[in-house]
Amino acid sequence: MTLKTQSTASLLADRLRAMINNGTLPAGTRLVERDLASQFSVSRVPMREAIRLLEQEGLVDLYLNRGAVVRTLSADDIRHIYHLRALLEGDAIFYSVPNFDAESLARAELVHHLLGGANDTEKQGALNLEFHNILYAACGNPRQLLLIAELRNQIERYEHLQRKLLADTPMFQDEHAAILDACRDGDAEKAREMTIEHILSAGKIVLDAVARSAERKSSS
Numbered sequence: 761m762t763l764k765t766q767s768t769a770s771l772l773a774d775r776l777r778a779m780i781n782n783g784t785l786p787a788g789t790r791l792v793e794r795d796l797a798s799q800f801s802v803s804r805v806p807m808r809e810a811i812r813l814l815e816q817e818g819l820v821d822l823y824l825n826r827g828a829v830v831r832t833l834s835a836d837d838i839r840h841i842y843h844l845r846a847l848l849e850g851d852a853i854f855y856s857v858p859n860f861d862a863e864s865l866a867r868a869e870l871v872h873h874l875l876g877g878a879n880d881t882e883k884q885g886a887l888n889l890e891f892h893n894i895l896y897a898a899c900g901n902p903r904q905l906l907l908i909a910e911l912r913n914q915i916e917r918y919e920h921l922q923r924k925l926l927a928d929t930p931m932f933q934d935e936h937a938a939i940l941d942a943c944r945d946g947d948a949e950k951a952r953e954m955t956i957e958h959i960l961s962a963g964k965i966v967l968d969a970v971a972r973s974a975e976r977k978s979s980s
Contacts, residue, residue: 769809772800776810780819780830781917787832791820818914831914835967838918842963845911850956852896852904853939857948859898865944868894872940876933885919891936895943895951918966935961 776796779785797807811828814820821831833841868891875887889912896905935958942950 768802768806769813772802772806772810773813775800776814777817777819777913780814783917785830787830787917789830790826791828791830793827817910833914833918835970838915838967838970839963841911841915842959842966845908845915845963846956846959848904848908848911849892849896849959850952852899852901852908853943853955854948854952855900856896856898857943857946857951859900860943860946864894864898865940868940868943872933872936875936876930885916888932895939895955915966918970919962932958932962 776785776791785791791811793804793807793811797804800807811820811822815822815828819831820828822828871887871891871894875884875891878884878887896908899905935954939951939954939958942948942954
């Protein structure tokens with residue numbers, strides 16, 4: 761694969777990932793290479809590579825006879841992803857706390873403040889991601905950060921349900937504040953404990969939202 765093809769494939773993967781996450785391409789949707797290539801006015805080669813990238817990220821399943829299909833996550837899948845996230849993110853912040861400097865904490869506090877005033881779900885999502893990225897960045901383990909990002913990508917489409925439900929709920933901000941307090945105090949163990957609780961709490965809300973969404977679809 762040439763550098764140009766690789767770059768195009770990455771851009772196409774970004775577009776398809778966004779469409780999966782915002783529900784334009786819901787779970788179970790077939791990704792027909794020919795049709796998508798025509799839609800984006802590209803050849804089938806970079807589109808094929810883009811779909812393979814998404815398959816590597818766990819967003820797409822490839823079948824011998826059906827081709828590529830947007831992966832459907834079961835309740836157990838979602839539960840397992842959040843369990844792994846809790847372990848990885850709790851560990852990341854534990855090792856980040858001793859390495860925090862005043863600038864990192866100030867940035868985290870600013871993003872926390874901006875998140876509290878955001879009333880757009882997309883903005884909330886972006887700020888929430890930035891908040892956590894700042895707090896994990898100093899863990900010193902880039903492979904761990906990559907795994908965290910991959911797990912987030914797999915679950916992001918379901919978190920859109922969570923964001924809509926929590927648009928006016930201060931609970932996450934309270935949890936963020938507690939995590940920040942632990943970081944300011946240099947209490948790595950407390951920061952890990954609060955982060956694990958925070959991630960598992962988010963997972964429960966997403967699972968409840970997915971269950972309610974499934975109930976509405978079955979009754980319509």
